[in-house]
Amino acid sequence: MASTYDVIVVGGGIVGASAAYHLVRAGANTLLIDRRDAGRATDAGAGILAPEMSQSESDAWFQFGVEAVDYYPPLVEALQAENAGETSYARCGMLQVAVGEDEIPHFEEAQRVILARREQRGRPSPADLHPVSSHEARELFPALGDVQAAIYFRHAARVDGRQMSRALLRAAEARGLHVLDGSVDGFVQQGSRVTGVRLGDQQIEAGAAIIAGGAWSAAFGDQLGVRIAVEPQRGQIAHLGLAGEATGEWPIVGAFHGHYLVPWPDGRVAAGATRELGSGFEATTTAAGVREVLDEALRVAPGLAKAKLLEVRVGMRPYTRDRLPVLGEVPGIEGVLLATGHGPTGLQLGPLSGKVVAAMALGQAPEVDITAFSVARFG
């Protein structure tokens, strides 16, 4: 392994994997260092890709979100051309349903936000979004119970973070990416310039470093003299098995108690998820968490009652209080970039974030406006 790299990427979740892939694709001699923490968010993420259905009122987030989901098809095509293996990316559609009377005001508010964005930005197009009856909703997702109201967004997609990040890393390694299992303790600095990373007694030099450490990224703030206001938000998500059902053809279902169902082709339906701020980094399931996600799944889709409980995954979302990612330079420090804080939408945004910071690490200007995502906003 060479001792000097063009770029070192810290973290091997979807964001770090994407950054590393784009770096080696651009010809950069790159090292990715990953500690593989239990609770890596990418391994637990539900994989919903549908910014158009989000309730976020941030224009900057929405603009980045639609560019990020538009980037998936060409990226997946490139990975397929490089024989990177299954990415799992698929268009599957999404139903947004109100089950109880209490959800009707939220359903109406969600429609208001979605339609206001359509007015301003043309997304989602009228052809992609339409109301459906309770009967039609159940035809699409047979395990559903009665619903009071539903809309269907046909452009939504899903991706399994494990498979997507593995494909990115496989393609990157085939192009010469170096990968090291280890924990980066801090940076080597010459004045205000980062010139490498420290792992215990070892120092590895690099022209630039990218912090893609997910919920663990804040640990680097003290050394860099900046507040990286990213904290772990634990999510527990139950995977249910319905052997023999054609779940691969079912859409994602979102309801209004903050939960959702994501079906996969192998008779599996992921029912998520808890949103536990203050959880710390303890990547464990809890009785209350499992009860919460199962109760909500069965409230919306009583047909899931017969499913097997296959597993419960746990991940730490890299959460920011303003729900925006943290991307780009660290004020006053050269040679280091941040790519973290993607919260509940990092599978959606992560591949584009990785591409953007990879280009920045190679001295190019960001291809999209990331001003709103600057770490400087935390003061």
Ligand SMILES: Cc1cc2nc3c(=O)[nH]c(=O)nc-3n(C[C@H](O)[C@H](O)[C@H](O)COP(=O)(O)OP(=O)(O)OC[C@H]3O[C@@H](n4cnc5c(N)ncnc54)[C@H](O)[C@@H]3O)c2cc1C
């Ligand atoms: C239950 C759940 C459901 C979700 N659903 C969705 C969804 O539907 N759609 C969506 O878009 N997003 C979703 N997300 C969010 C998404 O999974 C995350 O935002 C995204 O995976 C974050 O990726 P990341 O690469 O930043 O961090 P991670 O995947 O957490 O990876 C960070 C990596 O950095 C490593 N690391 C940290 N510090 C160091 C260090 N000092 N040295 C070396 N390595 C280090 C860690 O060990 C880890 O491997 C969900 C998340 C959860 C938990």
